[in-house]
Amino acid sequence: MQAKVLTFLILSGVALGDYWSDRDKLIAIEESQMLGSDVVLTEEEEAVNEFLMKDKLREYDSGFTNPRLFSPSRHFFEVRDNIEESNVFKFIKQMPKGGALHGHDTSLLSYNALYNLTYEDNLYACTVNKRLKLKFMNASVEDEECKWKLLSDLRKEDPYYDVWLQSQLTLVTENPREAYQDINEVWRALDDVFETVTPLVTYRPVMETYVYQALLELYEDNVFYLEFRSTLPEVYELNGYVYNPIEVAGIYKKVADKFKQDYPDFIDVRLIYAPVRNVNNATVEEYVNIVNELEIRYPGFLVGFDLVGQEDIGKPLSEFIQLIQTVSQNISFIFHAGETNWFGSSTDLNLVDAILLGTKRIGHGYGLIKHPLLMALAKNKGIAVEVCPISNQVLMLVEDLRNHPAAHLIASGYPIVVSYDDPSFWGSKGLSYDFYLAFMGMASRSSDLRLLKKLAENSFTYSALSVVEKRVAKRKWHKTWNTFIGTTYRSISRL
Amino acid sequence: MQAKVLTFLILSGVALGDYWSDRDKLIAIEESQMLGSDVVLTEEEEAVNEFLMKDKLREYDSGFTNPRLFSPSRHFFEVRDNIEESNVFKFIKQMPKGGALHGHDTSLLSYNALYNLTYEDNLYACTVNKRLKLKFMNASVEDEECKWKLLSDLRKEDPYYDVWLQSQLTLVTENPREAYQDINEVWRALDDVFETVTPLVTYRPVMETYVYQALLELYEDNVFYLEFRSTLPEVYELNGYVYNPIEVAGIYKKVADKFKQDYPDFIDVRLIYAPVRNVNNATVEEYVNIVNELEIRYPGFLVGFDLVGQEDIGKPLSEFIQLIQTVSQNISFIFHAGETNWFGSSTDLNLVDAILLGTKRIGHGYGLIKHPLLMALAKNKGIAVEVCPISNQVLMLVEDLRNHPAAHLIASGYPIVVSYDDPSFWGSKGLSYDFYLAFMGMASRSSDLRLLKKLAENSFTYSALSVVEKRVAKRKWHKTWNTFIGTTYRSISRL
Numbered sequence: 001m002q003a004k005v006l007t008f009l010i011l012s013g014v015a016l017g018d019y020w021s022d023r024d025k026l027i028a029i030e031e032s033q034m035l036g037s038d039v040v041l042t043e044e045e046e047a048v049n050e051f052l053m054k055d056k057l058r059e060y061d062s063g064f065t066n067p068r069l070f071s072p073s074r075h076f077f078e079v080r081d082n083i084e085e086s087n088v089f090k091f092i093k094q095m096p097k098g099g100a101l102h103g104h105d106t107s108l109l110s111y112n113a114l115y116n117l118t119y120e121d122n123l124y125a126c127t128v129n130k131r132l133k134l135k136f137m138n139a140s141v142e143d144e145e146c147k148w149k150l151l152s153d154l155r156k157e158d159p160y161y162d163v164w165l166q167s168q169l170t171l172v173t174e175n176p177r178e179a180y181q182d183i184n185e186v187w188r189a190l191d192d193v194f195e196t197v198t199p200l201v202t203y204r205p206v207m208e209t210y211v212y213q214a215l216l217e218l219y220e221d222n223v224f225y226l227e228f229r230s231t232l233p234e235v236y237e238l239n240g241y242v243y244n245p246i247e248v249a250g251i252y253k254k255v256a257d258k259f260k261q262d263y264p265d266f267i268d269v270r271l272i273y274a275p276v277r278n279v280n281n282a283t284v285e286e287y288v289n290i291v292n293e294l295e296i297r298y299p300g301f302l303v304g305f306d307l308v309g310q311e312d313i314g315k316p317l318s319e320f321i322q323l324i325q326t327v328s329q330n331i332s333f334i335f336h337a338g339e340t341n342w343f344g345s346s347t348d349l350n351l352v353d354a355i356l357l358g359t360k361r362i363g364h365g366y367g368l369i370k371h372p373l374l375m376a377l378a379k380n381k382g383i384a385v386e387v388c389p390i391s392n393q394v395l396m397l398v399e400d401l402r403n404h405p406a407a408h409l410i411a412s413g414y415p416i417v418v419s420y421d422d423p424s425f426w427g428s429k430g431l432s433y434d435f436y437l438a439f440m441g442m443a444s445r446s447s448d449l450r451l452l453k454k455l456a457e458n459s460f461t462y463s464a465l466s467v468v469e470k471r472v473a474k475r476k477w478h479k480t481w482n483t484f485i486g487t488t489y490r491s492i493s494r495l
Numbered sequence: 496m497q498a499k500v501l502t503f504l505i506l507s508g509v510a511l512g513d514y515w516s517d518r519d520k521l522i523a524i525e526e527s528q529m530l531g532s533d534v535v536l537t538e539e540e541e542a543v544n545e546f547l548m549k550d551k552l553r554e555y556d557s558g559f560t561n562p563r564l565f566s567p568s569r570h571f572f573e574v575r576d577n578i579e580e581s582n583v584f585k586f587i588k589q590m591p592k593g594g595a596l597h598g599h600d601t602s603l604l605s606y607n608a609l610y611n612l613t614y615e616d617n618l619y620a621c622t623v624n625k626r627l628k629l630k631f632m633n634a635s636v637e638d639e640e641c642k643w644k645l646l647s648d649l650r651k652e653d654p655y656y657d658v659w660l661q662s663q664l665t666l667v668t669e670n671p672r673e674a675y676q677d678i679n680e681v682w683r684a685l686d687d688v689f690e691t692v693t694p695l696v697t698y699r700p701v702m703e704t705y706v707y708q709a710l711l712e713l714y715e716d717n718v719f720y721l722e723f724r725s726t727l728p729e730v731y732e733l734n735g736y737v738y739n740p741i742e743v744a745g746i747y748k749k750v751a752d753k754f755k756q757d758y759p760d761f762i763d764v765r766l767i768y769a770p771v772r773n774v775n776n777a778t779v780e781e782y783v784n785i786v787n788e789l790e791i792r793y794p795g796f797l798v799g800f801d802l803v804g805q806e807d808i809g810k811p812l813s814e815f816i817q818l819i820q821t822v823s824q825n826i827s828f829i830f831h832a833g834e835t836n837w838f839g840s841s842t843d844l845n846l847v848d849a850i851l852l853g854t855k856r857i858g859h860g861y862g863l864i865k866h867p868l869l870m871a872l873a874k875n876k877g878i879a880v881e882v883c884p885i886s887n888q889v890l891m892l893v894e895d896l897r898n899h900p901a902a903h904l905i906a907s908g909y910p911i912v913v914s915y916d917d918p919s920f921w922g923s924k925g926l927s928y929d930f931y932l933a934f935m936g937m938a939s940r941s942s943d944l945r946l947l948k949k950l951a952e953n954s955f956t957y958s959a960l961s962v963v964e965k966r967v968a969k970r971k972w973h974k975t976w977n978t979f980i981g982t983t984y985r986s987i988s989r990l
Contacts, residue, residue: 008875022851023848030866067677341897343906343939344938352518356521369864369902369906373525399894400894403892405903408865443838444838444839
């Protein structure tokens with residue numbers, strides 16, 4: 001009998017069994033609508049699931065009794081170590097998670113690896129307005145604003161310099177609530193960190209190392225595909241040469257190809273050209289020219305167009321509709337939209353424009369559940385939401401992740417993918433932390449391996465790969481998945 | 496054309512106008528689904544609405560630019576004074592808000608008035624486990640646990656005693672995050688305050704003053720109806736006589752009747768018998784006997800049955816189904832359910848039982864949006880959710896009220912009523928603060944007088960009044976509403 005009819009009958013008082021079987025039916029119907037409920041597990045997967053759920057329920061119920069133990073309800077900065085001790089997290093780390101569909105060019109690498117890049121040769125540093133400025137150069141140059149010195153020298157001169165430097169490369173702090181009093185403050189801090197880090201990772205030789213390492217970190221986290229946003233920043237050489245955006249895309253592609261050669265089971269890397277939003281029409285016109293040219297030069301590599309930057313500050317998509325409509329039809333839109341707490345503001349109304357413009361996915365879409373009609377229609381059109389748990393918490397949209405709107409999305413069976421946004425800046429690495437927080441904090445107590453499998457599958461289903469490429473990618477991922485299940489199954493059996 | 500069809504066409508790419516008219520239509524359709532959108536305003540109401548919205552948008556947009564100015568995103572303890580300066584709040588205070596459908600017996604009165612009761616004669620105090628204990632007595636008694644002394648004497652002896660006493664009667668503190676580290680802690684503190692305050696307001700003469708004043712506070716806040724939960728606590732006389740629950744109900748009714756005599760435009764007071772949930776079957780059996788007897792003795796006064804106390808701690812409704820089903824059919828269930836951050840736990844699954852048992856309304860229903868099917872069916876059955884913004888924030892379900900699930904309810908046109916829960920303990924008074932926070936923080940930027948009017952109407956539509964009584968009540972309220980509109984209209988016209 002149709003789920004809705006059955007439920008309606010139950011609630012009209014037509015007892016179909018006794019109270020308890022009606023209750024069970026109602027709960028079962030609800031669970032059958034949750035994301036992942038359509039996944040059918042093999043016998044081995046069922047056994048692995050049982051094993052996973054023992055750990056999950058132990059953690060979950062432990063949090064129920066003692067809220068302070070429940071990591072998703074607390075700030076990531078405070079609980080990262082706890083998360084790493086979780087058996088559920090360790091399981092998720094080993095699990096092939098598919099692809100990462102929401103990341104940003106200059107924040108892909110984990111903090112530690114990013115920090116290590118500051119030991120590269122020819123790196124100069126100075127301080128401007130209490131912020132660290134970095135640049136790779138042949139030799140120091142005259143600069144009114146700051147006194148460039150070799151970072152290695154600065155480190156020798158002052159043993160505490162490095163401590164300060166470390167703080168400049170991250171948002172992580174012991175007391176985030178004190179450090180960031182409101183959302184504008186934390187975004188300013190984020191912009192500051194981006195500004196400091198960008199010259200570090202846009203010096204071409206170091207950039208290539210950086211990108212390669214970022215892909216390796218995904219690989220080691222059992223993530224085998226990446227779609228990343230890039231502003232295609234100015235990449236430079238020591239001799240002063242600055243690459244134009246098309247050339248920068250070429251560099252990314254070169255490194256990606258090299259990585260795929262070295263790691264043949266890594267599926268691919270795709271670029272979403274995503275320059276900053278807070279600009280005028282003339283600049284957006286240039287953006288459109290760039291992306292259209294990218295599509296001609298790198299048709300398999302360039303897959304999407306987006307606009308980035310703090311959405312509340314602007315500008316909204318509605319300012320650029322006509323120009324955006326001149327983007328080539330071969331290019332998908334993959335818009336950030338609704339990354340906000342506001343309701344009925346220009347920011348969450350970006351969701352309207354994103355959907356009207358035909359966006360393929362929605363970046364964050366935090367405000368989507370305040371637009372139930374849009375949500376229903378977007379679901380109908382298969383527009384997946386890219387959920388980034390840690391990002392939304394660190395950037396102060398939500399504190400306790402159990403309040404994250406994605407809980408409603410998961411409960412409704414709305415298609416989502418989970419990604420990491422800017423791992424460099426919150427001490428994250430790969431997708432596992434975000435997967436863990438989505439699984440434990442946003443999903444139901446009863447959500448299990450089927451949800452995790454679904455999230456991994458979704459990262460291909462809703463990727464910008466072609467139909468054929470998706471089939472190939474899923475087959476590849478499925479192989480690694482089965483290997484993982486097999487290995488886990490065998491080690492459980494030995495227990 | 497049907498809203499959904501129109502929207503689907505728009506999003507399938509069938510341009511029905513240009514982009515901008517499609518966009519406008521989509522936004523208009525969304526707005527037409529929001530709570531209150533079916534309210535049609537008169538000409539005078541439109542003028543008043545324009546006036547209200549000028550103030551609202553100024554505040555809203557000011558918060559958009561400077562998040563720290565936006566009260567709903569901050570803890571009520573920190574922004575109460577700011578709220579009082581808001582023109583929107585002042586408007587709401589004057590506005591006839593209908594009835595309060597979610598309040599608790601021993602926390603109805605504002606803090607200041609509650610504190611004043613500590614100056615009544617014959618009040619003794621002592622300290623046990625660092626908590627204040629109060630009791631009205633003829634004379635001090637021997638007590639192993641504590642040394643009873645007249646409060647007036649204690650005040651004379653120690654000028655700081657009163658400062659400490661004040662802290663014992665409230666949860667309000669300068670730094671709530673430090674004071675309450677997690678949800679269990681704040682609930683323990685709440686239970687402590689209830690324990691301290693209860694003997695203060697259950698001494699029969701003082702109780703009568705207390706209840707009368709609580710009704711007067713509602714009246715002065717332009718709220719003319721009350722349905723309140725009561726555990727029917729032990730009410731006592733100085734001579735040691737203790738009233739049984741039926742007699743206690745009679746005392747409430749007596750005071751309510753007196754108040755209605757003195758204030759004939761106050762519509763009524765109704766009782767929801769709501770004893771504590773964390774008990775065994777035998778106790779629940781007693782509860783059922785009591786409520787069934789109450790229904791016979793006070794059929795017009797007793798309107799519902801509920802269970803109260805921290806829901807996560809238990810016990811869930813499912814433990815008492817058989818017993819609950821022996822409650823007389825003439826009594827409505829008006830259950831607290833889902834007042835929790837958890838998803839798939841016994842607490843949010845209380846929503847299943849509440850609805851299966853035929854609850855008339857849902858108290859808090861915080862977790863309802865994690866149960867979209869239940870939500871759809873409850874909407875179908877006209878089960879209103881009693882939203883208490885300040886409560887959910889103080890009791891640590893949510894920080895920033897823009898993350899409150901009621902935003903989704905309002906966006907979906909789900910029937911809600913707004914109420915105050917335990918104003919005594921968070922420095923609130925009447926319904927205006929909660930109305931303000933729901934209006935500014937949970938609704939859309941475009942939500943206007945129609946939402947406010949709807950919330951007021953809903954408090955009668957979803958009350959436990961009979962059909963005839965509702966009609967009468969609405970007519971009475973409508974009169975006061977029109978008076979308010981007329982007065983406001985005339986003062987605007989003079990500007």
